[in-house]
Amino acid sequence: MADCENQEALNLQKEFEWVLHQEVHTALDQIHEILVECARRFPVQLYGHDNSSKQDKFVLSVPPDQLKCVITLTGDSITHAEISFKVQRSQSNVVRTKIQNEYPWKLQQIQDAANHLQQAIYHIDDVGKSYRFKSSDEVLHILGNILGSLQRGRTSLIVPKKKAIDDLIKSRNMKSLSPNLSEDLAISFYLQSHKLIFAVYQLSDNHGKMKFDSVQAECSVPWLNEVLVLFTVGLQLCQQLKDKICVFSQYKDFTVGSRPPSPSNT
Template sequence: LQECVRRFPVPLCGNDGPQKQDKFVLTAPPEQLKCVVTLMGDSITHADISFKVQRQQNVIHRTTIQNDNPWKLQQVQDAGNHLQQAILHIENVDKDYMFQSSEEVLHVLGSILGCLQRGRSSLIVPRKRTIDDLMKSRNMKSLAPSLPEDLAISFYIQSHKLVFAVYQLSSVHGTMKFDSHQAECSVPWLNEVLVLFTVALQLCQQLKDKICVFSQYKDFTVGSRSHSALSW
């Protein structure tokens, strides 16, 4: 988990080293979308964005994100918070403390597992949002100039990728619908963090499974060396 903290691009658990900037280019052919972004921690601090929409192929929409009003990636912050909480569950157990029962150990492991699962899911499964939510998003105020009212954009994390999406809202026979296009790029540190989340989850689950097996023996207590438990 400490290794995961070191790979994370936001300050966690006292790891307050300088945040590095990464630049990525996201494109979708044929010249439909192009976005050059600077990613620092949980924020897109700069972006040059240009795109065409389905019903206006001759019009290129352009906008930017500037340093003084960055676009926040809440998923990164959420994942970091869950990781930090998992570490706090471990640190809250005194190093000299002797667990009194398997249930006590399983309770702590369950709390750690829950945090790790939520942290990993934050990065893998983007929160579903309605088109109305996107258009009213605080992040849309980061764009300069603003986009027309029928357009919205979104940046989100999906697994090890940063995804840029454009949405165009329209009314067809009184029914609102939207078209969307997207481009994506791989973010190296995301891949590393997800691998470490997965390894931590597997180790934690293996330990939990072993304790569950041993706790089935009536003569098993935490720290015991019963013959039946050892011969299993």
Template sequence: MPQRSSTNGNWSFSPYTRRKHQRHLAPLPEAIVISAVQQKHTTPTDDDEGVPKVRTTMEAEKQEEFNLQKEFEWVLREEVHQLLKKLKFILIECAHRFPVPLYENEGKKTEKFILSVQPPDQLKAILTLTGDTITQADISFKLSKSPHQIQRTSITQDSPWKLQQVQDAANHLQQAINHIDDVDESYHFKTSDEVMHVVGNILEALQRGRLSLVIPKKKPIDELIKGRNMKSLTPNLSEDLAVSFYLQSHKLIIAVYQLTNIHGTMRFDSCQAEASINWLNEVLFMLSAGLQLCQQLKDKISVFSLYKDFKVGSRASSALSY
């Protein structure tokens, strides 16, 4: 508030305030100030943080592709030939089990078999199998049309019965081995397509060979009755009867059919007997092993086939006989 001066009678004002005196902070050290400024200007933004991550991901992908490329080259250079060599060994062992001349095996083998059912007078066959041919057989059977009469016939060496399935399977096996022989051991595969072509040919031949033994070709009964093999039987059977020999998996089977006419409707009765053949069991096992090995190689190469740019050097003229 205003106060009067005691000396000269003039009015004067003394400032009055309730504010507290301000405290001045000590200045920060220069090093701390500089560090704070640098940190402000170098603090990464969200966009900056993504750059190293992208760069790291790209480098990892390039490294992975590089490793796959090196593995691919090794597979083409080494593993393909190793597997083909192993596969050929299996198939040659398979060829040696066949009872027909195939890849320097012993040739035709002779075995005797008895095929029968219970009761034995319903159907029985005692036969000799030489290679892929039934050279001798004594067959007896009794079907429902004539329940009290046993019929007999036979196969002689003069008119043998050929099992075409054996020769078909042997031909397909020989073809698979030939596909392997067409690849020179020193040849360097350049692309996955080359390997897939070779493996595909081998796989197809082995599949056909196996199917020849596992799934017999079915014929209509009238075709069986008029077939060439029926003329091998002595004495000949009546025109309403048919006999068939075939392989199914590891078994040799004989089937007898009788065609009947019931009130204008044609039907047939049948009966069959079988015997197990050891060499067939071994052949099928080795064919399956060969197929599995082919499929493993095919699956491995298929992985590299996803990378279309994968190849070894420039594509040279192939050593394969396509």
């Protein structure tokens, strides 16, 4: 019985060393390839690829003429936009404004996601091709860094940061508009999953209490959808490798070149 247990432990040790020396590097190479492909899709300078001059045109509207916005997205900024929308006022109820090339509207979510993606790639680059891992904890530490960067990058695109109406009105991007909007109006462009969303907010005094109404339009951004798919694939591959390594991490005495723990006689 003891011999069987010893043999089983020895086989487990051999499998552990094969996973550390072979499978981990193979999986990291695969993850690296996916993430570099993801980087190629970003319309910014990222990991040796520069798509910052890439332009896309979109029309966002809510009929009938309640809201319409024709925009040009260049890199991570809206470089041109023709905007018109209706407001609840007794006078002229159509507001028109525009964004010009000289004062682009920055979509910070794109750059944030790109930065996190690049960090994830660098975590893999830091592991030399010939490096020999010595323990499961060492691999789990690196995978934790990669997973963290990918999760933050994906979240940057999927979950826009909430802003109070006052912060929207005072935001630096509002200065991109020409002419400027009145102090009771604000607009916002943001990403949510694979969509670009344009929202208009109007403050009003309701019997001494301030309230705001909003209306929004959205459109699908093809490269965003591709980026999110690749983020998800990268996360899944990382998690699969982590799960496999965790099987071995319960054997705390396992390190490369060590003898397997002797079975207890008790």
